[in-house]
Amino acid sequence: MTTTAAPSIFGNVRLGYVAVETQRFADWRRFGRDAIGMHVDDTLPDVMRFRLDDTACRFLLQRGPAEDVTALGWQLDDHSGFDEVVARVAGHGVPVVEGTAEEAALRGVERLARFPGPNGLVQEIFARPAVAEAPLMTAVPGGFVTGEGGIGHVAVSTKQPQQMRGYYATVFDARLSDFIDETISGVKVKIRFLRVNQRHHSVAIVAVNRLPINPIRTRVQHVNIQVAELDDMIASYQRVKQLGFEMALAVGQHPNDRQLSFYAKTPSGFEWEVGWNPLVVDETTWEPTTYQGISIWGHTPEGQTIIDKFRQFRVGAASLLHREDMVAALAGAGIPDN
Numbered sequence: 629m630t631t632t633a634a635p636s637i638f639g640n641v642r643l644g645y646v647a648v649e650t651q652r653f654a655d656w657r658r659f660g661r662d663a664i665g666m667h668v669d670d671t672l673p674d675v676m677r678f679r680l681d682d683t684a685c686r687f688l689l690q691r692g693p694a695e696d697v698t699a700l701g702w703q704l705d706d707h708s709g710f711d712e713v714v715a716r717v718a719g720h721g722v723p724v725v726e727g728t729a730e731e732a733a734l735r736g737v738e739r740l741a742r743f744p745g746p747n748g749l750v751q752e753i754f755a756r757p758a759v760a761e762a763p764l765m766t767a768v769p770g771g772f773v774t775g776e777g778g779i780g781h782v783a784v785s786t787k788q789p790q791q792m793r794g795y796y797a798t799v800f801d802a803r804l805s806d807f808i809d810e811t812i813s814g815v816k817v818k819i820r821f822l823r824v825n826q827r828h829h830s831v832a833i834v835a836v837n838r839l840p841i842n843p844i845r846t847r848v849q850h851v852n853i854q855v856a857e858l859d860d861m862i863a864s865y866q867r868v869k870q871l872g873f874e875m876a877l878a879v880g881q882h883p884n885d886r887q888l889s890f891y892a893k894t895p896s897g898f899e900w901e902v903g904w905n906p907l908v909v910d911e912t913t914w915e916p917t918t919y920q921g922i923s924i925w926g927h928t929p930e931g932q933t934i935i936d937k938f939r940q941f942r943v944g945a946a947s948l949l950h951r952e953d954m955v956a957a958l959a960g961a962g963i964p965d966n
Contacts, residue, residue: 634716637709638801641824642778644703644757645685645735646851647750648896649692655895656689663868663892664853664902665767665860669760675734680772680853684736684760686779695896697848699742699750700782701735702800703757710739710755716799717743720957727752736760746792746959747952749784749847751799768864770857777827777908780852780901783819785844789835790962791954793820796831798958800824805909806884807918807965815843819922820965821884826908828885842952850891850899854906861888861904868892880926882906883919891927 650656653676660678661668666687667679674691677684688701704710718724727740737754745751766772772779786792796802802822810817816837821829834849836842855861865879868890876899877891889903 635708635712636801637704637712637824638803639825640705640709641713641800642703642776642827643700643780643782643830644683644737644754644778645688645701646697646779646782646848647688647690647699647701647735647752649690649694649696649698650896651691651693651695652895653689653691658871659873659892659895659900660687662767663864663871663873664900665864665867666772667764667766669762671734677734677736679760679764680766680779681774682759682764683774684758685734686774688735696846697749697782697851697898699752700745701737701752701754703778704753704755707739707755710741710753713753713799714741717958720798722955722957727754744953744955746784746788746795746954747786747847767867768855768857768860770855770860773854773856777825778830780854780903781827781830781832782851783832783834783849784847785834785842785849786954787835787840787842787952788954788959788962789818789820789833790964791956791959792833793822794959794962795955796822796824797963798960802831804916805829805914806916808884808922809918809920810922815839818965823909826911828887828906828909844898846896846898848898850901851894852889852901852903854887854903856904858888858904861890861902864902865890875930877927878930880923880928882922882927883924884917889927 660666669677676689678687680686724743732740736758738756742752805821805823808819820833822831874893879890885906887903887906891899
């Protein structure tokens with residue numbers, strides 16, 4: 629008896645939107661529209677949406693106390709890919725919930741489903757995003773880069789990196805792009821970069837080496853978006869500083885995806901990376917590599933004080949008592965580093 633292998637969805641999935649829960653709508657409007665340069669839609673009293681392109685929703689902000697990313701929205705190319713992901717997740721005994729018509733409308737999508745993700749970060753999948761009716765109005769003349777690679781990437785921190793990598797491999801056929809080893813404030817960390825399409829990575833997994841701590845309060849350490857023109861990245865950097873938002877890292881370049889970028893701190897506390905010109909992976913020649921250090925040059929810290937470091941230490945210490953749910957049925961035994 630022969631069995632048919634499940635079809636791969638690698639290359640047919642991309643990060644389509646990010647959902648955030650916050651009480652700081654006024655600050656987010658200034659940050660997203662005036663500093664970063666995105667289009668803003670005030671949809672409802674407790675809802676705000678940002679756009680990067682003609683798609684109706686790229687960032688969904690809803691009022692609530694979390695001050696954090698609550699869900700990642702993954703776009704599938706077609707309904708067959710959508711059905712494949714649902715079948716995989718449900719086949720492992722993990723519940724899949726169909727989104728309501730109202731929830732789908734808020735996200736500007738035709739079909740919506742959600743299921744649990746690692747450490748409380750809900751995963752949502754959708755097909756056929758809606759095109760916005762209003763003309764796009766941004767402070768980025770050259771435009772943002774979305775398309776087949778998606779809107780960018782997210783970096784998440786965890787105490788169980790192999791299990792998290794296993795989760796994204798099981799659900800989305802994620803492939804390892806490379807590693808970075810770095811020492812931050814005397815603590816050694818390893819970053820694993822996972823891709824689900826031609827973009828170098830859609831998920832970066834940050835973990836402290838050999839210590840069961842997570843020094844990040846939020847589920848997501850940073851969100852990345854990409855601009856098409858270098859001048860637009862520099863202009864956004866200048867607007868962030870001029871408007872008084874906190875800068876985390878100045879402009880610099882990463883060694884693995886070669887992206888030039890800067891990192892600002894959002895009103896909710898996680899970081900926001902604006903990047904330019906990352907490389908595109910060639911699947912026929914790509915081999916995972918380990919790099920030493922997150923930057924070739926630049927990315928110098930700005931504004932961090934000893935109080936900030938102490939707060940981070942307290943978060944890390946508190947995480948020793950916090951159990952991270954990796955959704956074991958989908959993470960399997962995890963994927964060990966080779």
